[in-house]
Amino acid sequence: MTSNPLAWIEDELEQLQKAGLALNIRTLESPMDAWVTIDGRRLLNFCANNYLGLANHPRMRRAAQEAIERFGVGPGAVRVIAGTTALHIELEERLAAFKHAEACITFQSGFMANLATVPALMGAEDLIFSDELNHASIIDACRLSRAKVVRYRHNDVDDLRRQIDTASGYGRGMIITDGVFSMDGDIAPLDAICEVAEANGLILMVDDAHGEGVLGRGGRGIVDHFDLHGRVHVEIGTLSKAFGVVGGLVAGKRSIVDWLRQRGRPFLFSSAMTAPDVAACIEAVNMLEESEELVQRLWRNAEVMRQGLVALGFDTGESATPIIPLMLGEAALAQDFSRRLFAAGVFVTATVYPTVPMGKARLRVMNSAAHSPEDLDKALAIFAQVGRDLEVID
Ligand SMILES: Cc1ncc(COP(=O)(O)O)c(C=O)c1O
Structure with missing residues:
Protein backbone atom coordinates (compact mmCIF):
# COMPACT_ATOMS: atom_id res chain seq x y z
CA MET A 1 0.00 0.00 0.00
CA THR A 2 1.30 3.51 -0.83
CA SER A 3 1.67 5.93 2.05
CA ASN A 4 -0.59 8.95 2.40
CA PRO A 5 1.31 11.96 0.89
CA LEU A 6 -0.80 14.33 3.02
CA ALA A 7 -0.15 12.61 6.35
CA TRP A 8 2.34 15.31 7.35
CA ILE A 9 -0.38 17.97 7.10
CA GLU A 10 -2.65 16.02 9.42
CA ASP A 11 0.26 15.66 11.87
CA GLU A 12 1.05 19.37 11.70
CA LEU A 13 -2.61 20.33 12.25
CA GLU A 14 -2.78 18.03 15.26
CA GLN A 15 0.38 19.59 16.70
CA LEU A 16 -1.08 23.07 16.29
CA GLN A 17 -4.23 22.02 18.12
CA LYS A 18 -2.22 20.41 20.93
CA ALA A 19 0.02 23.48 21.32
CA GLY A 20 -3.01 25.78 21.42
CA TYR A 51 -10.86 52.43 12.01
CA LEU A 52 -13.42 54.95 10.83
CA GLY A 53 -16.50 52.75 11.12
CA LEU A 54 -17.06 52.87 7.34
CA ALA A 55 -17.50 49.11 6.74
CA ASN A 56 -21.23 49.34 7.44
CA HIS A 57 -21.83 53.06 7.01
CA PRO A 58 -25.13 53.93 5.28
CA ARG A 59 -23.41 56.20 2.73
CA MET A 60 -20.99 53.43 1.80
CA ARG A 61 -23.76 50.88 1.43
CA ARG A 62 -25.77 53.24 -0.76
CA ALA A 63 -22.77 53.98 -3.01
CA ALA A 64 -22.13 50.25 -3.47
CA GLN A 65 -25.80 49.56 -4.25
CA GLU A 66 -25.93 52.34 -6.87
CA ALA A 67 -22.78 51.01 -8.52
CA ILE A 68 -24.34 47.55 -8.79
CA GLU A 69 -27.32 49.09 -10.59
CA ARG A 70 -25.00 50.87 -13.02
CA PHE A 71 -22.11 48.41 -13.49
CA GLY A 72 -23.27 45.03 -12.14
CA VAL A 73 -21.12 42.93 -9.85
CA GLY A 74 -18.24 41.39 -11.80
CA PRO A 75 -15.33 42.85 -13.80
CA GLY A 76 -15.51 40.15 -16.54
CA ALA A 77 -11.75 39.88 -17.05
CA VAL A 78 -8.52 41.62 -16.17
CA ARG A 79 -8.46 45.34 -16.95
CA VAL A 80 -5.88 45.10 -19.76
CA ILE A 81 -8.12 42.65 -21.64
CA ALA A 82 -11.72 43.69 -20.99
CA GLY A 83 -11.19 47.37 -20.22
CA THR A 84 -11.77 49.20 -16.98
CA THR A 85 -14.78 51.03 -15.60
CA ALA A 86 -14.95 54.79 -15.35
CA LEU A 87 -15.30 54.22 -11.61
CA HIS A 88 -11.86 52.63 -11.33
CA ILE A 89 -10.24 55.58 -13.09
CA GLU A 90 -12.19 58.02 -10.94
CA LEU A 91 -11.07 56.28 -7.73
CA GLU A 92 -7.42 56.32 -8.81
CA GLU A 93 -7.55 60.02 -9.68
CA ARG A 94 -9.40 60.88 -6.48
CA LEU A 95 -6.93 58.91 -4.31
CA ALA A 96 -3.94 60.58 -6.00
CA ALA A 97 -5.46 64.02 -5.38
CA PHE A 98 -6.43 63.15 -1.79
CA LYS A 99 -2.92 61.97 -0.99
CA HIS A 100 -1.19 64.74 -3.00
CA ALA A 101 0.60 62.07 -5.05
CA GLU A 102 1.48 62.32 -8.74
CA ALA A 103 -0.58 59.23 -9.61
CA CYS A 104 -2.28 56.16 -8.17
CA ILE A 105 -3.19 52.65 -9.30
CA THR A 106 -5.50 50.23 -7.47
CA PHE A 107 -5.18 46.49 -6.89
CA GLN A 108 -7.40 43.76 -5.48
CA SER A 109 -5.85 44.08 -2.01
CA GLY A 110 -2.95 45.61 -0.14
CA PHE A 111 -1.20 42.24 -0.27
CA MET A 112 -1.51 42.26 -4.07
CA ALA A 113 -0.26 45.84 -4.26
CA ASN A 114 2.95 44.73 -2.54
CA LEU A 115 3.28 41.62 -4.71
CA ALA A 116 2.88 43.82 -7.80
CA THR A 117 5.24 46.60 -6.81
CA VAL A 118 8.42 45.06 -5.42
CA PRO A 119 9.04 42.54 -8.24
CA ALA A 120 8.28 45.25 -10.83
CA LEU A 121 10.99 47.48 -9.37
CA MET A 122 13.64 45.02 -8.17
CA GLY A 123 15.32 41.99 -9.76
CA ALA A 124 17.95 39.36 -9.06
CA GLU A 125 20.87 41.82 -9.25
CA ASP A 126 19.31 44.25 -6.80
CA LEU A 127 19.32 44.84 -3.04
CA ILE A 128 16.42 45.60 -0.70
CA PHE A 129 16.86 47.00 2.81
CA SER A 130 13.80 45.85 4.75
CA ASP A 131 12.76 46.55 8.37
CA GLU A 132 12.88 43.25 10.29
CA LEU A 133 9.23 43.64 11.37
CA ASN A 134 7.81 44.37 7.91
CA HIS A 135 4.46 42.79 7.04
CA ALA A 136 4.28 39.29 5.55
CA SER A 137 3.14 40.68 2.18
CA ILE A 138 6.35 42.74 1.92
CA ILE A 139 8.44 39.71 2.84
CA ASP A 140 6.72 37.62 0.16
CA ALA A 141 6.98 40.44 -2.39
CA CYS A 142 10.73 40.70 -1.74
CA ARG A 143 11.14 36.93 -2.19
CA LEU A 144 9.18 37.07 -5.43
CA SER A 145 11.48 39.80 -6.77
CA ARG A 146 14.54 37.53 -6.32
CA ALA A 147 16.51 40.54 -5.05
CA LYS A 148 18.91 40.10 -2.13
CA VAL A 149 17.24 41.23 1.09
CA VAL A 150 19.12 42.83 3.99
CA ARG A 151 17.00 43.12 7.13
CA TYR A 152 17.79 46.09 9.36
CA ARG A 153 16.82 46.32 13.04
CA HIS A 154 13.30 47.50 13.67
CA ASN A 155 12.97 51.28 13.23
CA ASP A 156 16.74 51.60 13.75
CA VAL A 157 18.01 54.22 11.28
CA ASP A 158 21.64 53.86 12.46
CA ASP A 159 21.52 50.15 11.71
CA LEU A 160 19.97 50.92 8.30
CA ARG A 161 22.89 53.30 7.56
CA ARG A 162 25.41 50.67 8.69
CA GLN A 163 23.84 48.02 6.47
CA ILE A 164 23.88 50.35 3.48
CA ASP A 165 27.51 51.34 4.10
CA THR A 166 28.67 47.71 4.20
CA ALA A 167 26.63 46.55 1.17
CA SER A 168 28.36 46.38 -2.19
CA GLY A 169 28.16 44.85 -5.65
CA TYR A 170 24.48 45.34 -6.33
CA GLY A 171 22.50 47.04 -9.07
CA ARG A 172 19.50 49.06 -7.94
CA GLY A 173 18.71 49.52 -4.27
CA MET A 174 15.52 50.13 -2.31
CA ILE A 175 14.42 50.69 1.29
CA ILE A 176 11.04 49.27 2.35
CA THR A 177 9.29 49.90 5.63
CA ASP A 178 5.82 49.54 7.06
CA GLY A 179 4.41 52.96 7.98
CA VAL A 180 2.53 51.83 11.10
CA PHE A 181 3.65 48.42 12.35
CA SER A 182 0.52 46.35 12.60
CA MET A 183 1.44 44.21 15.62
CA ASP A 184 2.89 46.98 17.81
CA GLY A 185 1.17 50.14 16.60
CA ASP A 186 4.44 52.11 16.43
CA ILE A 187 5.31 54.47 13.57
CA ALA A 188 8.36 54.21 11.27
CA PRO A 189 10.73 57.22 11.48
CA LEU A 190 10.01 57.91 7.82
CA ASP A 191 11.55 61.40 7.81
CA ALA A 192 14.96 60.02 8.88
CA ILE A 193 14.63 56.99 6.58
CA CYS A 194 13.83 59.35 3.69
CA GLU A 195 17.06 61.28 4.31
CA VAL A 196 19.04 58.04 4.26
CA ALA A 197 17.35 57.00 0.99
CA GLU A 198 18.11 60.38 -0.61
CA ALA A 199 21.73 60.41 0.59
CA ASN A 200 22.30 56.96 -0.94
CA GLY A 201 20.25 57.23 -4.15
CA LEU A 202 17.84 54.48 -3.07
CA ILE A 203 14.18 54.04 -3.98
CA LEU A 204 11.98 54.52 -0.89
CA MET A 205 8.77 52.53 -0.44
CA VAL A 206 6.42 52.68 2.56
CA ASP A 207 3.48 50.36 3.22
CA ASP A 208 0.93 52.58 4.89
CA ALA A 209 -1.83 50.00 5.32
CA HIS A 210 -2.53 51.07 8.92
CA GLY A 211 -1.79 54.77 8.34
CA GLU A 212 -4.22 55.24 5.45
CA GLY A 213 -7.25 57.15 6.79
CA VAL A 214 -5.54 57.33 10.21
CA LEU A 215 -2.31 59.37 10.07
CA GLY A 216 -1.76 62.76 8.44
CA ARG A 217 -4.19 65.61 7.88
CA GLY A 218 -7.68 64.16 7.58
CA GLY A 219 -6.25 60.63 7.23
CA ARG A 220 -4.00 61.35 4.22
CA GLY A 221 -1.42 58.88 5.48
CA ILE A 222 2.15 58.73 6.73
CA VAL A 223 3.70 60.75 3.89
CA ASP A 224 1.42 63.62 4.85
CA HIS A 225 2.07 63.01 8.58
CA PHE A 226 5.80 63.68 8.04
CA ASP A 227 5.20 66.23 5.24
CA LEU A 228 7.29 64.21 2.79
CA HIS A 229 5.19 64.83 -0.32
CA GLY A 230 7.19 64.20 -3.49
CA ARG A 231 10.10 62.62 -1.57
CA VAL A 232 8.76 59.08 -0.97
CA HIS A 233 8.80 57.31 -4.34
CA VAL A 234 6.07 54.78 -3.68
CA GLU A 235 3.39 54.38 -1.04
CA ILE A 236 1.32 51.20 -0.68
CA GLY A 237 -2.09 51.37 0.93
CA THR A 238 -5.09 49.21 1.60
CA LEU A 239 -8.76 50.00 1.15
CA SER A 240 -9.80 47.24 3.57
CA LYS A 241 -8.97 48.97 6.84
CA ALA A 242 -9.88 52.65 7.41
CA PHE A 243 -11.60 52.80 4.02
CA GLY A 244 -13.88 49.99 5.18
CA VAL A 245 -14.06 48.08 1.88
CA VAL A 246 -11.43 45.91 0.17
CA GLY A 247 -8.64 46.66 -2.32
CA GLY A 248 -5.11 48.01 -2.45
CA LEU A 249 -3.46 51.10 -3.82
CA VAL A 250 -0.06 52.26 -4.96
CA ALA A 251 0.44 56.02 -4.96
CA GLY A 252 3.54 58.04 -5.72
CA LYS A 253 5.71 58.87 -8.69
CA ARG A 254 3.86 58.79 -12.01
CA SER A 255 6.64 56.76 -13.65
CA ILE A 256 6.20 53.97 -11.07
CA VAL A 257 2.41 53.92 -11.44
CA ASP A 258 2.70 53.89 -15.26
CA TRP A 259 5.26 51.07 -15.00
CA LEU A 260 2.91 49.03 -12.79
CA ARG A 261 0.18 49.35 -15.46
CA GLN A 262 2.70 47.65 -17.83
CA ARG A 263 4.52 45.27 -15.50
CA GLY A 264 2.56 44.80 -12.27
CA ARG A 265 1.66 41.13 -12.56
CA PRO A 266 -1.46 41.15 -10.31
CA PHE A 267 -2.69 44.06 -12.48
CA LEU A 268 -1.99 42.21 -15.74
CA PHE A 269 -3.10 38.73 -14.72
CA SER A 270 -5.84 39.07 -12.10
CA SER A 271 -9.24 40.77 -12.26
CA ALA A 272 -9.74 44.11 -10.56
CA MET A 273 -11.75 45.24 -7.53
CA THR A 274 -15.48 45.03 -8.24
CA ALA A 275 -17.51 48.13 -9.14
CA PRO A 276 -19.44 48.26 -5.82
CA ASP A 277 -16.14 48.09 -3.91
CA VAL A 278 -14.73 50.91 -6.00
CA ALA A 279 -17.83 53.08 -5.64
CA ALA A 280 -17.81 52.63 -1.87
CA CYS A 281 -14.13 53.64 -1.78
CA ILE A 282 -14.93 56.80 -3.76
CA GLU A 283 -17.59 57.56 -1.16
CA ALA A 284 -14.98 57.07 1.58
CA VAL A 285 -12.76 59.65 -0.14
CA ASN A 286 -15.77 62.01 -0.35
CA MET A 287 -16.37 61.61 3.37
CA LEU A 288 -12.72 62.11 4.30
CA GLU A 289 -12.50 65.23 2.12
CA GLU A 290 -15.72 66.67 3.56
CA SER A 291 -14.79 66.37 7.23
C1 LIG B 1 1.32 46.48 6.53
C2 LIG B 1 0.28 45.72 5.78
N1 LIG B 1 0.40 45.59 4.46
C3 LIG B 1 -0.52 44.92 3.74
C4 LIG B 1 -1.61 44.34 4.34
C5 LIG B 1 -2.59 43.58 3.50
O1 LIG B 1 -3.69 44.37 3.21
P1 LIG B 1 -4.99 43.69 2.57
O2 LIG B 1 -5.78 43.12 3.69
O3 LIG B 1 -5.66 44.80 1.85
O4 LIG B 1 -4.48 42.65 1.64
C6 LIG B 1 -1.79 44.46 5.71
C7 LIG B 1 -2.97 43.84 6.35
O5 LIG B 1 -2.95 43.32 7.41
C8 LIG B 1 -0.83 45.16 6.46
O6 LIG B 1 -0.95 45.31 7.78
Missing part, protein backbone atom coordinates in the same frame (compact mmCIF):
# COMPACT_ATOMS: atom_id res chain seq x y z
CA LEU A 21 -1.69 27.57 18.32
CA ALA A 22 -4.45 26.64 15.87
CA LEU A 23 -6.36 29.66 14.60
CA ASN A 24 -9.98 29.61 15.65
CA ILE A 25 -12.01 31.83 13.33
CA ARG A 26 -15.31 33.18 14.65
CA THR A 27 -18.37 33.34 12.40
CA LEU A 28 -20.09 36.73 12.27
CA GLU A 29 -23.85 36.93 11.94
CA SER A 30 -23.96 40.71 11.53
CA PRO A 31 -22.14 43.47 9.62
CA MET A 32 -18.65 44.54 10.73
CA ASP A 33 -19.27 47.36 13.20
CA ALA A 34 -18.64 48.56 16.78
CA TRP A 35 -20.87 45.69 17.92
CA VAL A 36 -21.08 42.31 16.17
CA THR A 37 -23.23 39.23 16.61
CA ILE A 38 -21.44 35.92 17.15
CA ASP A 39 -23.20 32.71 18.22
CA GLY A 40 -26.37 34.77 18.67
CA ARG A 41 -24.70 37.12 21.20
CA ARG A 42 -23.99 40.84 20.79
CA LEU A 43 -20.33 41.62 21.49
CA LEU A 44 -18.28 44.79 21.61
CA ASN A 45 -15.83 44.54 18.73
CA PHE A 46 -12.22 45.56 19.38
CA CYS A 47 -10.43 43.49 16.75
CA ALA A 48 -11.34 44.96 13.36
CA ASN A 49 -9.27 47.40 11.31
CA ASN A 50 -12.50 49.28 10.66
CA GLU A 292 -12.02 65.35 9.61
CA GLU A 293 -14.56 64.41 12.29
CA LEU A 294 -14.23 60.61 11.91
CA VAL A 295 -10.43 60.69 12.04
CA GLN A 296 -10.53 62.92 15.11
CA ARG A 297 -13.06 60.67 16.83
CA LEU A 298 -10.86 57.63 16.12
CA TRP A 299 -7.88 59.30 17.82
CA ARG A 300 -9.99 60.51 20.75
CA ASN A 301 -11.31 56.99 21.29
CA ALA A 302 -7.83 55.48 21.00
CA GLU A 303 -6.45 57.90 23.61
CA VAL A 304 -9.27 57.08 26.05
CA MET A 305 -8.50 53.37 25.65
CA ARG A 306 -4.72 53.83 25.86
CA GLN A 307 -4.87 55.95 29.00
CA GLY A 308 -7.47 53.64 30.55
CA LEU A 309 -5.47 50.47 29.84
CA VAL A 310 -2.17 52.00 31.02
CA ALA A 311 -3.86 53.30 34.19
CA LEU A 312 -5.09 49.78 34.88
CA GLY A 313 -1.48 48.58 34.71
CA PHE A 314 -1.39 46.84 31.31
CA ASP A 315 1.80 46.86 29.22
CA THR A 316 0.85 48.51 25.90
CA GLY A 317 4.34 48.33 24.37
CA GLU A 318 5.49 51.02 21.95
CA SER A 319 2.11 51.90 20.49
CA ALA A 320 1.59 55.46 19.24
CA THR A 321 -1.51 54.83 17.12
CA PRO A 322 -5.04 53.38 17.46
CA ILE A 323 -3.46 49.88 17.44
CA ILE A 324 -2.94 49.17 21.16
CA PRO A 325 -1.29 45.84 22.00
CA LEU A 326 -1.67 44.30 25.46
CA MET A 327 1.60 42.42 25.83
CA LEU A 328 0.91 39.12 27.60
CA GLY A 329 3.83 36.84 26.63
CA GLU A 330 2.66 33.25 26.49
CA ALA A 331 0.17 32.13 23.83
CA ALA A 332 -1.91 30.20 26.37
CA LEU A 333 -2.39 33.31 28.52
CA ALA A 334 -3.35 35.45 25.53
CA GLN A 335 -5.86 32.84 24.39
CA ASP A 336 -7.32 32.47 27.86
CA PHE A 337 -7.61 36.24 28.15
CA SER A 338 -9.37 36.43 24.77
CA ARG A 339 -11.79 33.61 25.72
CA ARG A 340 -12.70 35.30 29.01
CA LEU A 341 -13.22 38.65 27.29
CA PHE A 342 -15.48 36.91 24.81
CA ALA A 343 -17.51 35.33 27.61
CA ALA A 344 -17.85 38.78 29.22
CA GLY A 345 -18.95 40.42 25.93
CA VAL A 346 -15.79 41.80 24.27
CA PHE A 347 -14.39 40.40 21.02
CA VAL A 348 -10.56 40.63 20.77
CA THR A 349 -8.63 37.82 19.12
CA ALA A 350 -5.33 36.66 20.63
CA THR A 351 -2.31 37.29 18.38
CA VAL A 352 0.18 34.43 18.71
CA TYR A 353 3.06 32.79 16.84
CA PRO A 354 3.70 32.85 13.85
CA THR A 355 2.06 36.27 13.52
CA VAL A 356 4.31 37.50 16.37
CA PRO A 357 7.49 35.83 17.74
CA MET A 358 7.17 32.97 20.28
CA GLY A 359 6.75 34.33 23.81
CA LYS A 360 5.39 37.67 22.53
CA ALA A 361 1.72 36.80 22.37
CA ARG A 362 -0.66 39.70 22.85
CA LEU A 363 -4.14 41.01 22.42
CA ARG A 364 -4.39 43.80 19.89
CA VAL A 365 -7.03 46.30 20.95
CA MET A 366 -8.13 47.87 17.66
CA ASN A 367 -9.96 51.14 18.11
CA SER A 368 -12.61 52.67 15.90
CA ALA A 369 -14.50 55.91 15.47
CA ALA A 370 -17.62 53.73 15.59
CA HIS A 371 -17.29 53.15 19.37
CA SER A 372 -19.36 55.38 21.64
CA PRO A 373 -18.01 56.71 24.97
CA GLU A 374 -20.25 54.14 26.74
CA ASP A 375 -18.68 51.35 24.64
CA LEU A 376 -15.22 52.42 25.81
CA ASP A 377 -16.25 52.54 29.49
CA LYS A 378 -17.84 49.13 29.24
CA ALA A 379 -14.81 47.63 27.48
CA LEU A 380 -12.35 49.07 30.02
CA ALA A 381 -14.38 47.65 32.91
CA ILE A 382 -14.30 44.20 31.30
CA PHE A 383 -10.55 44.41 30.55
CA ALA A 384 -9.99 45.34 34.20
CA GLN A 385 -12.05 42.41 35.47
CA VAL A 386 -10.41 39.80 33.24
CA GLY A 387 -6.93 41.28 33.85
CA ARG A 388 -7.42 40.94 37.63
CA ASP A 389 -8.93 37.46 37.38
CA LEU A 390 -5.86 36.31 35.44
CA GLU A 391 -3.49 38.30 37.70
CA VAL A 392 -2.06 40.23 34.75
CA ILE A 393 -2.79 43.45 36.67
CA ASP A 394 -3.29 44.14 40.39
